[in-house]
Amino acid sequence: MAEQVDVSVALAEYVREMSLREDEVLRELREETAELPGGRSLQVMPEEGQFLGLLVSLLGARSVLELGTYTGYSTLCLARALPSDGRLVTCDITARWADIGVPFWRRAGVADLIDLRVGPAESTMDELLAAGEADGFDLVFVDADKAGYPAYYERAVRLVRPGGLVVLDNTLFFGRVADPSVTDPDTEGVRKANALIRDDQSVDIVLLPVADGLTLVRRKTG
Numbered sequence: 001m002a003e004q005v006d007v008s009v010a011l012a013e014y015v016r017e018m019s020l021r022e023d024e025v026l027r028e029l030r031e032e033t034a035e036l037p038g039g040r041s042l043q044v045m046p047e048e049g050q051f052l053g054l055l056v057s058l059l060g061a062r063s064v065l066e067l068g069t070y071t072g073y074s075t076l077c078l079a080r081a082l083p084s085d086g087r088l089v090t091c092d093i094t095a096r097w098a099d100i101g102v103p104f105w106r107r108a109g110v111a112d113l114i115d116l117r118v119g120p121a122e123s124t125m126d127e128l129l130a131a132g133e134a135d136g137f138d139l140v141f142v143d144a145d146k147a148g149y150p151a152y153y154e155r156a157v158r159l160v161r162p163g164g165l166v167v168l169d170n171t172l173f174f175g176r177v178a179d180p181s182v183t184d185p186d187t188e189g190v191r192k193a194n195a196l197i198r199d200d201q202s203v204d205i206v207l208l209p210v211a212d213g214l215t216l217v218r219r220k221t222g
Contacts, residue, residue, distance in 0.1 A: 015047060022046050026076060029104045033071045036097075042070055044143065044169065048211050049077035052141060055165060055216075056081035061138035065128070065159060066090040067121040067152055068144035068169075072101020078141065079110040089137075091117040091124040092144075122148060125155040135161045143169040146186035149193035153217075157203065162221040166203075168193065172213025 007015075016022075022030070030046060033039045044052075056064060056078055062085070064078050069092035079088045092098050095118045105111040117124050121144045128136070140156040142149065149168065156166045173190045176182040197205055197217055204218040 020047055020050060022050070025104055025108050026073065029071065029073050029076065029101060032100065033073060036071070039071075044074045044077075045211050046073075048169075048214065049074050051214075052167065053077045053081035055167065056139060059138050059165060061164075062086045063137045064088045065125075065137045065140045065156075067125075067140070067142045067156075068092060069098040069101070069116065070143075071097045072105060074141065074143065075101060075114060076105055076108055076110065078139075079105065079113050080108060082110075082113055084113075086113055087115060088113055089115045089117060089124075089128070091119065091121050093120060094118060121145075122151050122155070125152065125159060128159060129155065134158050137161065138164045140164075140166045141169070142166065145189075146170060146173060147189035149189045150196055153193050153196055157200070157217070157219055160219050162219050164219055166217040166219070168197075168215040168217070170212045171207055171215040172209065174212060177213075 026046065026049070030043065033043045052074060062083060064082065066075055066078060066088060069075055069090045075088065075090045082088060095116070098116055102111065105114055137160050140160050142152050142156060144152060153166070153168065160166050171190060171194055173187055176187045177191050177194065194207070197203070197215060202220055204220060205215065207213060207215045
């Protein structure tokens, strides 16, 4: 049986040449983000952004929640896949980086679909639950601080509708999750979230060894 392919720079370029459909607006936002401190590592890969948009389309999603806006590249990918009356609630601890993405959202014609909320993601999720938004989202994308992943997951499965998806990024966390000697809060947070997902019989799951690990969680309908 074939194992996971090691993705070299040349192979990554081939993948993008064969499948990436990144237009000028997305490309310019990605390039501007790459110039920021840590920008290349904090931003989702362009093919991952395209995959998120495909998931939105496949679900027929009308309502999406995103935890971790950063400069809004993934936000733009998600919003573009929504219908004209859809909505995307995206949250970040600060508007400093998200403000970079706003002009690009406007250029793409989706700014009116995006509800940017500034503050701790856990608080934003609690506010949504208190407002009666349980079961109210078709897809929840989690890409915020890793120490908070267990709390985010527990809330996400309440906010997503039966049959909807929770997508968690960085669930392999640079391979640190498989090294028991690494015990920093972020690594431990991802490990705990992975274990919670594994043991949650109310969902169907798959952890894909792509990018930095991408976990898809479907809330069961029965």
